Amino acid sequence: MAEKMPAIMKTKPAYGAELVEVDVPKPGPGEVLIRVLATSICGTDLHIYEWNEWAQSRIKPPQIMGHEVAGEVVEVGPGVEDLQEGDYISAETHIVCRKCYACRHNRYHVCQNTKIFGVDMDGVFATYAIVPAQNAWKNPKDMKPEYAALQEPLGNAVDTVLAGPIAGRSTLITGAGPLGLLGIAVAKAAGAYPVIVSEPSEFRRKLAKKVGADYVLNPFEEDPVEVVMSITDGAGVEVFLEFSGAPKALEQGLKATTPGGRVSLLGLFPRDVTLDFNNLIIFKALEVHGITGRHLWETWYTVSSLIQSGKLNLDPIITHKYKGFDKYEEAFELMRAGKTGKVVFFPHKG
Numbered sequence: 001m002a003e004k005m006p007a008i009m010k011t012k013p014a015y016g017a018e019l020v021e022v023d024v025p026k027p028g029p030g031e032v033l034i035r036v037l038a039t040s041i042c043g044t045d046l047h048i049y050e051w052n053e054w055a056q057s058r059i060k061p062p063q064i065m066g067h068e069v070a071g072e073v074v075e076v077g078p079g080v081e082d083l084q085e086g087d088y089i090s091a092e093t094h095i096v097c098r099k100c101y102a103c104r105h106n107r108y109h110v111c112q113n114t115k116i117f118g119v120d121m122d123g124v125f126a127t128y129a130i131v132p133a134q135n136a137w138k139n140p141k142d143m144k145p146e147y148a149a150l151q152e153p154l155g156n157a158v159d160t161v162l163a164g165p166i167a168g169r170s171t172l173i174t175g176a177g178p179l180g181l182l183g184i185a186v187a188k189a190a191g192a193y194p195v196i197v198s199e200p201s202e203f204r205r206k207l208a209k210k211v212g213a214d215y216v217l218n219p220f221e222e223d224p225v226e227v228v229m230s231i232t233d234g235a236g237v238e239v240f241l242e243f244s245g246a247p248k249a250l251e252q253g254l255k256a257t258t259p260g261g262r263v264s265l266l267g268l269f270p271r272d273v274t275l276d277f278n279n280l281i282i283f284k285a286l287e288v289h290g291i292t293g294r295h296l297w298e299t300w301y302t303v304s305s306l307i308q309s310g311k312l313n314l315d316p317i318i319t320h321k322y323k324g325f326d327k328y329e330e331a332f333e334l335m336r337a338g339k340t341g342k343v344v345f346f347p348h349k350g
């Protein structure tokens with residue numbers, strides 16, 4: 001195996017990243033080394049690339065980026081018992097402590113001491129990467145690497161969509177970025193109808209239709225509330241799934257939700273949000289869920305089964321595939337421009 005490897009690294013506290021040659025790491029106690037087969041870009045990676053306020057407050061360069069991955073175990077560190085060379089795995093990105101109050105209540109997805117690889121330590125945008133054995137998820141041998149890498153963000157989408165009943169329920173999704181597109185795929189696979197999607201980007205509205213949205217609208221040209229009311233004969237939607245992080249979308253979605261309906265909030269807002277809580281939530285007795293990470297490990301079982309069921313229309317969502325990392329700047333710029341769904345790198349050129 002090579003001694004050196006290419007990696008996309010946040011080398012300095014500024015916009016962008018660099019493609020560098022670094023040493024192939026050695027797995028320590030409780031760790032495995034994987035040969036990365038596929039790795040995909042998350043919106044969080046884009047925040048790190050752009051070096052926004054959140055990234056400046058959290059990321060400590062130099063650091064290898066990336067956290068969505070599928071790979072093959074090539075070396076097992078001391079003390080690892082349930083993994084062996086040749087295992088085909090993906091990885092839960094949240095490294096949890098199992099000691100805090102949340103962990104001791106089986107709420108690992110909100111562990112108070114969460115560390116995230118690719119965020120708080122070296123990540124997976126490289127040909128080899130270190131994964132803590134406790135975070136490894138074994139994949140069926142026949143699962144496409146690009147699907148296997150998507151399981152981590154699919155977990156966010158599954159927890160958002162399936163936070164309550166959805167089969168046969170009218171559903172509004174705001175934001176058809178990579179995560180919102182995954183949300184549409186999960187909602188359709190789970191029997192939601194109609195699925196109405198509000199998204200300003202024409203490129204992404206077209207993708208939303210391909211993935212299975214029943215209606216798409218441009219919130220900058222039509223009032224999402226009016227469209228929803230006309231489709232639902234004035235009732236409003238039973239389920240509102242927020243995937244945009246846009247304050248306006250939140251307000252519109254709450255107005256479009258039927259009294260007593262369910263709201264799942266995944267999108268992260270750029271700033272504090274002012275909201276008419278009394279009339280938009282309290283007097284409508286809405287059920288509101290904050291969504292983060294993935295429930296460990298039941299969400300991974302649901303995601304893997306949904307992929308294996310063949311009912312998730314993932315191919316239209318994976319809009320860009322790159323062999324190697326040479327064109328990483330193009331990939332990030334296209335994503336910044338909103339001209340992509342999910343972008344996947346296959347690090348090994350051979």
Ligand SMILES: NC(=O)C1=CN([C@@H]2O[C@H](COP(=O)(O)OP(=O)(O)OC[C@H]3O[C@@H](n4cnc5c(N)ncnc54)[C@H](O)[C@@H]3O)[C@@H](O)[C@H]2O)C=CC1
Nearest residue numbers: 043175176177178179198244245246249267268291292293
């Ligand atoms: N809670 C969690 O654990 C996680 C949350 N996130 C957040 O989820 C959100 C979605 O992630 P990505 O799809 O990667 O983000 P993205 O930024 O690529 O997609 C957001 C989409 O919302 C659209 N949008 C903007 N304003 C809108 C409006 N007024 N109405 C409807 N749509 C609007 C944009 O055109 C874009 O397509 C982001 O805010 C991200 O930070 C991402 C990962 C984990």
Ligand SMILES: CC(=O)[C@H](N)C(=O)O
Nearest residue numbers: 042044093116156293
């Ligand atoms: C930080 C991330 O982007 C990650 N996908 C998560 O689920 O926390």
Ligand SMILES: [Zn+2]
Nearest residue numbers: 042043044067
């Ligand atoms: Zn992510």
Ligand SMILES: [Zn+2]
Nearest residue numbers: 097100103111
């Ligand atoms: Zn914990």
